[in-house]
Amino acid sequence: MELDIRVLKYFLAVAKVGNITQAARDLHITQPTLSRQLMDLEKNLGTELFVRKHKQLTLSDSGFLFQQRAKEIVQLADKACRELSEQKSQMHGTVTIACVESIASCLLPEIMAAFSQNYPYVKYELYSADGNDIREKIDRGNIDLGILLEPVEVAKYNFLRLPCYEKWGVAMREDSPLARKDVITTEDIQGLPIIIPRRTIVIEEISRWLEVAENRLNIVASHNLPTNGLLLAKKGIGYLICVEGSFTIRPMTDLCFRPFLPERTTGHVLVWKKNHVLSKATMRFLEFVRDKYEKPLY
Known part of the structure; x- marks a missing residue:
């Protein structure tokens, strides 16, 4: 026979006040629900736990014995939950993560804020970089996690797709x-x-979109971070081809963004090195992201 902790708490509440109506109010459930739960409990135990008289309930001999055991069970369950919660809140460690400059720069703080509510002692080391730098840092072991903008060569990485997508276009004066x-x-x-x-x-993708060979593109400058590209565009040096998020996270006066037609979209992936041992805090962070977005880890 299985005992539901919730039902044990119902039983203890009724035993304390001796009245179904009052106990139901205290428990914030309906009286019929509480009555049914008690009757089912007595049926499963094969004995009456209460002596019912004039809407008042007093414990039977079996009820007194069961009350003692029920208290012990509930207290033990509460203690176990409390210990697990304390263990969780006391987790320490540092999550090192790099992120491209895109709309993911807004998503990452949301994830971290939610994670920190459960694990307030975990710290973070954050880096802003482009995909090349991020992958190099992951390969060297300088960082554990990286958020990259697709297209990405992910063969040597584990990865998790994130639910944020970007439109490609042009930032200009x-x-x-x-x-x-x-x-x-x-x-x-x-x-x-x-x-x-x-x-x-x-560059290969842009060449394909524009239907122009790479060596025939009129490239006046390239960059590793869009911030530099936006400053060049502001000076009228050229038209910056970028994702919308890299513009909207740091809007500049005198600049605007226009998307491509036909629409060109891209996604983001959270990657980490295969066969690389991650800290407990980092693994918990990955599990949190996976559970939050209900996506499988690959």
């Missing part, structure tokens, strides 16, 4: 002729001076 458009087509941007991320895999 508000007085640019293209700024009058709501969307930017490949024909609009062809031949114009462009500022792009330095990552080879991204």
